[in-house]
Amino acid sequence: MDVEKYITSGILELYIAGTLSDKENLEIANYTKEYPEIQKEIEAIEASILELSRKASPGYNYSFKSLMDRINSEVKVISINEKRGYPLSSYIGLAASVLLAIGIFWMYQQNQDLKSEIQVVEKENIDLEQQIADTDSSLEQTQDLLNTLRDKNINVITLGGQDISPTSYAKAYWNKEDEKVFIDAKGLPEPPDGFVYQVWSLKLSPLTPTSMGLLEDFSTDENKVFALNNPNESEAFGITLEPAGGSESPTLEQLYTLGVVSAS
Amino acid sequence: MQLDLLVDQFKKKDPSAFEKLYGMYSDNICGVINTIVKNDALSQEICQDVFIKIWNNCESYNSSKGRFFTWILNIARNAAIDEIRSRSYKNDKKNLSADYFVGILQNRQEEESSTVDTKGLRDLVKNLKEKCVQIIELLYFRGYTQKDAAEELEIPIGTVKTRNRSCISQLRENMEVK
Numbered sequence: 001m002d003v004e005k006y007i008t009s010g011i012l013e014l015y016i017a018g019t020l021s022d023k024e025n026l027e028i029a030n031y032t033k034e035y036p037e038i039q040k041e042i043e044a045i046e047a048s049i050l051e052l053s054r055k056a057s058p059g060y061n062y063s064f065k066s067l068m069d070r071i072n073s074e075v076k077v078i079s080i081n082e083k084r085g086y087p088l089s090s091y092i093g094l095a096a097s098v099l100l101a102i103g104i105f106w107m108y109q110q111n112q113d114l115k116s117e118i119q120v121v122e123k124e125n126i127d128l129e130q131q132i133a134d135t136d137s138s139l140e141q142t143q144d145l146l147n148t149l150r151d152k153n154i155n156v157i158t159l160g161g162q163d164i165s166p167t168s169y170a171k172a173y174w175n176k177e178d179e180k181v182f183i184d185a186k187g188l189p190e191p192p193d194g195f196v197y198q199v200w201s202l203k204l205s206p207l208t209p210t211s212m213g214l215l216e217d218f219s220t221d222e223n224k225v226f227a228l229n230n231p232n233e234s235e236a237f238g239i240t241l242e243p244a245g246g247s248e249s250p251t252l253e254q255l256y257t258l259g260v261v262s263a264s
Numbered sequence: 265m266q267l268d269l270l271v272d273q274f275k276k277k278d279p280s281a282f283e284k285l286y287g288m289y290s291d292n293i294c295g296v297i298n299t300i301v302k303n304d305a306l307s308q309e310i311c312q313d314v315f316i317k318i319w320n321n322c323e324s325y326n327s328s329k330g331r332f333f334t335w336i337l338n339i340a341r342n343a344a345i346d347e348i349r350s351r352s353y354k355n356d357k358k359n360l361s362a363d364y365f366v367g368i369l370q371n372r373q374e375e376e377s378s379t380v381d382t383k384g385l386r387d388l389v390k391n392l393k394e395k396c397v398q399i400i401e402l403l404y405f406r407g408y409t410q411k412d413a414a415e416e417l418e419i420p421i422g423t424v425k426t427r428n429r430s431c432i433s434q435l436r437e438n439m440e441v442k
Contacts, residue, residue, distance in 0.1 A: 010429030017403040017428075018334040019410055029328045046333055048435045049404055050292050055385035057295030058304035062312050064283045071316055 006031075007041050016045050138222075145182075145225055153177050157237055159259035165189065170257045172237045174230065181212065181230040181237070188256060190219050191241055197256070198246045199228055202236040204260075209238070214246050236260045271332045275322050282319060289333065290315065293340045299405045300344035310347055314340045341407050388438050396431035403428055 006012075014020050015028050032039040148154075154173050161168040169187035174180075183199055191197055197215040202208065213228045215221075240247075241254040273281035293314055298307040318336055325335050389397060395417070402408040402416060403424075414421040 008429065010425035013428050013432050014403070014410065014425060016331060016334055018330055018338050018407070019403060020330075022329060025329045029330075042331070044436060045432055046331060048432055048439060049337075050289075050333065051439050052385075052388060052400070052435060053292040053295035053299070053405075055295065055381050055388050056299045057291045057381075058298050058307050059291070059294070062290075062308065064286050067286065067312055067315055068279065070312065071319055074316065 001031075001035075003035050003037050007038065012038065012042050013045050015042065016049060142223070145223065148175075148182065149173050151175060155261065157259045157261050159237055159239060159257035161187075162255045162258055164254060165256050168256045170239055170259075172259065174234070174237075174261070179229060179231045181228045183215065183226045183228060183237075183239070184224065185215055185218070185226060185239070186224045188215075188218075188224075188239065194244050195241050196244050196246060197239050198242045198250065199226075200238045200240065200250050201230055201232040201234040202238055203233070204235045209250050211246065211248075211250075212237075214242075215239075234261055267332065268327070271325070271327065275325060277319075277322060282322075285332070286315060289336060292333070293336060296337060296340045296405055297344040299401070300341060301348060306347070307344075310343050311340070314343050317343065337404070338407065341405060345407070388435070391438065392431065392434055395427065396434060399424065399428050399431055400435070 011020070011024070012028070015025065020028070028038070028042075032042060153175050155176065157172040157174060159170040159172060165188075167187075168189065171184040171187075173182040173184070175182075181199075185197065188197060197218060199212045199215065200209040201212050202210075210232050212230050212232075213226075215226050218224070236259060238250065238258045239256050240250040240252070241256060242251060270281050270284055274285055290311065294307055294311040297310050297314070298304065301307050301310065314336070317339055321339075325332065329335075392400075398417060399413060402413045403410075408416065410421055410424045414424050417424075419427070
């Protein structure tokens with residue numbers, strides 16, 4: 001190869017400018033190893049451009065340290081940015097917050113359910129308390145009744161069933177001093193609609209009935225014990241079925257029970 | 265040979281090798297940028313950006329494709345041209361005018377505060393013909409290809425190579441005279 005001609009062709013100047021093809025560049029790089037003149041020429045050309053560019057320089061105030069500081073800080077900035085792309089922890093955080101939201105909703109639902117359950121239980125409680133109160137007062141009434149019946153002044157008269165209803169019976173508990181009679185009508189059948197039992201005080205000779213009153217609300221009365229006033233000197237008690245409202249005198253055909261006061 | 269060794273170390277991300285190369289070339293790179301942007305402070309700023317780019321892309325340099333200086337020269341002028349282009353949309357076209365690096369001299373006569381070695385530069389290019397200044401500017405500081413330079417200067421493409429050769433020779437003589 002004619003090295004001198006190659007050098008003077010001007011290709012090496014273009015090599016420094018960087019305008020040659022990859023193939024030409026590689027070729028020259030190989031020539032530099034083979035021909036020291038070419039290497040030397042290249043360095044001289046480069047030196048002239050270096051000189052020219054140095055003369056155009058405004059001087060350079062930045063130290064190498066400040067350059068490296070910037071490089072290192074930019075590396076850090078980049079690494080922070082990379083972390084900002086969604087790291088695992090942000091997915092975990094997202095999943096945790098979704099679970100938390102579901103959990104809170106579930107607990108809210110549970111709370112609502114419990115509240116309504118409490119309301120139901122409270123209502124049941126009130127009902128039960130009412131039942132207890134009712135039972136208490138019922139018991140009280142029963143004991144009152146029992147005490148009344150155990151009173152020493154009580155005269156017990158058994159009223160036996162008559163022709164119209166032989167199985168019927170009743171009892172009269174007569175407290176003469178208090179002028180009260182308690183009729184236990186448990187043994188009487190329920191009166192048909194529009195009829196009512198009427199209790200009579202009887203004098204036997206001559207037979208004189210005196211109305212003592214009606215057994216009102218017979219079917220709804222639980223213990224079927226009725227308190228009536230009796231100021232009469234009764235010798236017998238009778239119970240007849242009468243039209244609603246009662247009658248002036250007893251309908252003897254409808255005499256259900258009758259009992260004579262034993263002499264005491 | 266020592267340069268090759270240095271460049272090899274640099275390619276392995278050796279900061280001390282990079283520091284030496286930086287010491288060798290930072291003024292030149294800054295000067296290349298200044299021929300394009302013609303602004304001292306801006307040139308220095310871009311210059312630092314360019315060296316960061318050089319460091320971050322050190323593996324991509326391949327000695328079979330050219331000189332190390334040619335590689336960083338290319339990075340520097342691309343960065344400077346990008347800067348000028350992005351500014352041209354904002355500022356008036358005056359900044360874009362294709363006045364050659366001697367324009368630095370003209371501008372500097374007004375700006376006495378500049379740190380550019382205007383006398384040295386003037387001495388270096390004083391006897392260069394305008395066509396030499398033009399062709400050196402286009403090929404080395406603007407990154408023109410032979411073909412682009414031929415079109416720009418309206419000369420045959422074969423003439424670019426020879427004219428550039430003679431202009432660089434003149435420049436080398438001027439250096440030796442000094």
